[in-house]
Amino acid sequence: MNTSFDINSKKSQMQATITSDILGSEVEAFDIGTNALFKIALYVGVPSGSSDVDDVFLDILKKSLTQSSKISYQRFFTLLSFHYFKKRFVPQAICEVKLLRTGWLLTQCNVADLSGLDSKAAQHYFNTLEQKVFVDYIAGWSSLNNWLELEFQKVRKKFLFSLLKKYSNFILFWCLILLAIFIGLHITSKENSLTMWEQIQGWFGFITQRLH
Template identity: 60%
Template sequence: MNTTSSIYSKKGRNNRNLILADVIGSEIEAFDIGTNALFKAALFSNIKSGSEDISDVFLSLLKKSLAANSKISPYRLFSFLSYHYFKKKFIVTALEEIKKTRSNWLLMQCNVTELSGLDSKSSHFYFSHLEKRIFEEYVTGWIDAQFALEKEFKKVRKKFLLSLLKKYFNFLLFWCFIFIAIYIGLHITSKENSLTMWQQLKGWINFLLQRLY
């Protein structure tokens, strides 16, 4: 039974990978699928190669991802703390954007005279080759392009954590003082009653639990 479930699970993952690969089209082998998706979305949004405007594309996709998946508030927190978790959600949003913008972009890039007389199979090959050629040239405009998605994620995460710190600074400071006061109190009393700080803390917890129950 476990073997059967494992087989179906593996087939499901393989099918999903095939679907993702089909949507994203040509890829740069040195990049992961998330980074390929970011650059494809930027290309189809007519962002110039090497431009810092790729950050705008990233933020736009991030907002759409959060809007689609943030009904449960913890998602926002996990999205900004875990790159691996964030990337899984980001890829879905990026691929949806790629599907919506690819056709118009390809029509703008193609040469109508080259298309005339081609059957559907030849046309598909023509567009695939055109996209592959332009995409491979496009990504060369960025330094360390293979880390582009992770860099954008880290920039946003830093801003997010700083905003959280500013928002809850007084709250965190208050509890820091509380813990420091408890530590000092336990340290002083441990010298007087020959009990370790942990023993005293355990005694207080047991006392509170007895009172509560």
């Protein structure tokens, strides 16, 4: 009974000693987004070297996108621009690390090792433990350089294909209209000795005069 109480008491102390150092010991060669992504994959139990890390990436991305409406320009540019993507993805990933890190550390540590440690020593213990496990974990992938950008490029390609598929009829309609205008201008340019650009300028001039 006392042993159980001591363990629970020690766990409470452990939770208090884990600071807000959200990413713990990072791998310096990685950017903060890549570190956060693979920390989350580690915390949720994705096997080292597994392609399931793609699912973790998509889950974080979806959560970051839900913060804006479906028609928001920010949502649109997030899926097209890596700069906008990072501005939304990284804060969400850091938030996920905050939620998962403490619980994961509690499952990995040995309560007996913390006996007699003060707050600073306990924090050093947790950081050392996390760094060791994390370095071994990421060794399962051959290369993680630019991983975040590569994941983004895959998502962007799928997004662009989905847009083309969804609005294919609309795009085809306007392409046909533009083609018809081009052919018409080409024919009339031969008849009235005006270039296509001169005809377009004339149209704009006529329209602006009518509007005024």
